[in-house]
Amino acid sequence: MTGKKIASPQGDALRRRAEDIAREKAARMPENVEALSPEETRRMLHELRVHQIELEMQNEELRRAQAELDGAQFWAHIKAAAAQDGESDAPVCRAVMSDITERKQAEEALRERDIQLKKLTSWVPGMIYQFTKRPDGTYCVPFTTESIKDIFGCSPQDVREDFSPIARTIFPEDFDKVVGSI
Numbered sequence: 001m002t003g004k005k006i007a008s009p010q011g012d013a014l015r016r017r018a019e020d021i022a023r024e025k026a027a028r029m030p031e032n033v034e035a036l037s038p039e040e041t042r043r044m045l046h047e048l049r050v051h052q053i054e055l056e057m058q059n060e061e062l063r064r065a066q067a068e069l070d071g072a073q074f075w076a077h078i079k080a081a082a083a084q085d086g087e088s089d090a091p092v093c094r095a096v097m098s099d100i101t102e103r104k105q106a107e108e109a110l111r112e113r114d115i116q117l118k119k120l121t122s123w124v125p126g127m128i129y130q131f132t133k134r135p136d137g138t139y140c141v142p143f144t145t146e147s148i149k150d151i152f153g154c155s156p157q158d159v160r161e162d163f164s165p166i167a168r169t170i171f172p173e174d175f176d177k178v179v180g181s182i
Contacts, residue, residue, distance in 0.1 A: 075104040121145045139163035
């Protein structure tokens with residue numbers, strides 16, 4: 001044996017149970033250990049050593065898995081509300097926790113994609129944009145590259161919901177022609 005001792009109450013209890021089971025099995029063993037030949041003794045010793053190494057490897061894997069679980073982090077949405085207990089009318093706090101890790105991972109993937117898109121579009125000459133005419137007849141530019149600043153003197157945020165920053169730069173007599181060409 002390696003002489004390692006499991007340092008926990010659960011480990012001590014597990015060891016006692018294993019020793020009890022080993023004694024029970026030894027009592028039922030029909031063969032006498034002293035009657036084994038040297039070759040049989042070597043084979044049995046080898047099997048015990050291999051089994052011990054297997055158990056140590058399994059134990060290490062369990063410890064690794066436990067460490068991963070102990071350190072596991074996740075995103076959560078917690079919603080709490082004050083309420084009254086149905087039996088005693090005492091005030092209680094009811095809380096619901098939802099794991100939103102997948103949503104946060106998707107948001108991060110979108111953020112990374114947006115960064116990549118910004119990098120790619122920064123190399124394109126001119127301006128890339130999406131122009132939208134709403135049902136009420138108003139216009140907006142929900143997406144545009146940063147080069148809008150150089151062309152129209154406004155930011156992408158300025159025109160996301162309102163086309164007027166661009167409209168102000170167009171001569172009134174050219175407005176219908178410009179909008180029609182987009």
